[in-house]
Amino acid sequence: NLKHLIDRLHQSHNLSLDEFTELLARRDEELQAYAASLAAETAEKHYGKKVFIRGLIEFTNICKNDCYYCGIRASNRSAQRYRLSEEQILACAQNGYALGFRTFVLQGGEDPYYTDDKICQLVRQLKHNHPDCAVTLSIGEKTRESYAMYRKAGADRYLLRHETATPAHYRHLHPPSMSAENRYECLRTLKELGYQTGAGFMVGSPGQRPEDLARDLLFLGKLQPEMVGIGPFIPAAGTPFAQEPAGTLDETLFLLSLIRLMMPEVLLPATTALGTIDPRGREKGLLAGANVVMPNLSPKSVREKYQLYDNKICTGEEAAECIVCLTKRIESVGRELAVSRGDNIRYLNTK
Numbered sequence: 030n031l032k033h034l035i036d037r038l039h040q041s042h043n044l045s046l047d048e049f050t051e052l053l054a055r056r057d058e059e060l061q062a063y064a065a066s067l068a069a070e071t072a073e074k075h076y077g078k079k080v081f082i083r084g085l086i087e088f089t090n091i092c093k094n095d096c097y098y099c100g101i102r103a104s105n106r107s108a109q110r111y112r113l114s115e116e117q118i119l120a121c122a123q124n125g126y127a128l129g130f131r132t133f134v135l136q137g138g139e140d141p142y143y144t145d146d147k148i149c150q151l152v153r154q155l156k157h158n159h160p161d162c163a164v165t166l167s168i169g170e171k172t173r174e175s176y177a178m179y180r181k182a183g184a185d186r187y188l189l190r191h192e193t194a195t196p197a198h199y200r201h202l203h204p205p206s207m208s209a210e211n212r213y214e215c216l217r218t219l220k221e222l223g224y225q226t227g228a229g230f231m232v233g234s235p236g237q238r239p240e241d242l243a244r245d246l247l248f249l250g251k252l253q254p255e256m257v258g259i260g261p262f263i264p265a266a267g268t269p270f271a272q273e274p275a276g277t278l279d280e281t282l283f284l285l286s287l288i289r290l291m292m293p294e295v296l297l298p299a300t301t302a303l304g305t306i307d308p309r310g311r312e313k314g315l316l317a318g319a320n321v322v323m324p325n326l327s328p329k330s331v332r333e334k335y336q337l338y339d340n341k342i343c344t345g346e347e348a349a350e351c352i353v354c355l356t357k358r359i360e361s362v363g364r365e366l367a368v369s370r371g372d373n374i375r376y377l378n379t380k
């Protein structure tokens with residue numbers, strides 16, 4: 030009977046490495062449903078029925094890194110590369126604002142064309158055009174100086190998944206040019222600089238064991254990020270992991286619930302990857318403790334090219350169509366779409 034562990038996590042927000050490992054290795058349907066019901070209740074206690082939306086602008090798929098899992102890795106010759114201009118990015122945000130978005134996420138590969146000056150200029154423009162909006166960056170590993178410059182320019186939040194808290198597993202997923210320690214250090218720096226910070230990982234990535242996931246949870250508990258992004262690993266054509274199996278819906282849902290119980294006030298998206306492995310994946314994510322969705326605001330013409338993994342959903346829709354579709358999905362599980370920045374409440378209380 031593992032329910033007592035879920036109860037303890039619910040009450041004390043903490044478990045040991047062995048306890049998390051046991052939960053993950055011995056999960057069954059009943060345990061998962063129990064964790065999901067407590068997690069959904071916890072999300073509602075802190076954020077009500079609200080689901081926050083983030084307008085994702087995938088502004089470049091050019092990347093100097095070569096992560097083994099990622100469809101836009103540098104050595105994937107079959108990826109069709111693109112960059113959005115500043116005007117295009119600002120137009121995406123304008124369109125998004127009219128649709129009710131109050132957070133814009135600039136995400137891209139680690140593209141050297143976008144120098145620190147260009148990023149700062151973009152952030153300043155976005156904040157100037159939409160002073161009531163939050164700007165989130167998700168552009169990978171940078172120096173402390175660069176992160177400090179973006180923050181000064183007005184960036185509010187930063188998403189940088191730690192990918193895995195097990196250094197040996199990190200080496201299995203990345204080329205030797207990348208280091209786990211640098212990734213973790215970047216996250217600590219982002220927190221220190223006052224960003225609302227998002228960490229996270231893929232579920233079911235090649236070589237991942239239950240104890241690695243347990244370590245991911247402990248890592249989150251220690252870092253205390255304001256956001257956590259998790260989604261299933263999905264194989265991508267043109268990568269070394271193209272033939273590996275995808276992560277599962279159930280394991281991802283269970284982890285969403287554990288994260289919600291461990292960090293009651295965290296902002297937790299039901300990700301596009303979750304919607305890709307199951308047609309109702311995002312709705313199920315909301316029922317398991319998630320409270321954020323991140324639809325795409327990028328122009329239709331480039332959407333198919335930001336192909337991190339195969340069969341990614343929503344590549345054929347306009348932003349306006351996505352929001353209609355998402356509103357229905359959110360309402361189908363008894364929740365409501367919020368038109369607000371959707372800051373982390375604990376972060377707001379400590380400022």
Ligand code: SAM
Pocket residue numbers: 098099100136137138139167168169170188189190192230231260261262263264265302337338
């Ligand atoms: N370059 C930035 C970075 O490294 O943080 C942002 C873009 S990166 C593509 C965003 C996230 O996509 C990664 O952190 C990774 O977890 C996820 N991702 C990449 N390839 C994936 C795959 N095949 N399946 C699921 N998620 C994937």
Ligand code: FES
Pocket residue numbers: 092093094095096099100101102103137138139
């Ligand atoms: Fe660059 Fe993944 S390899 S975004």
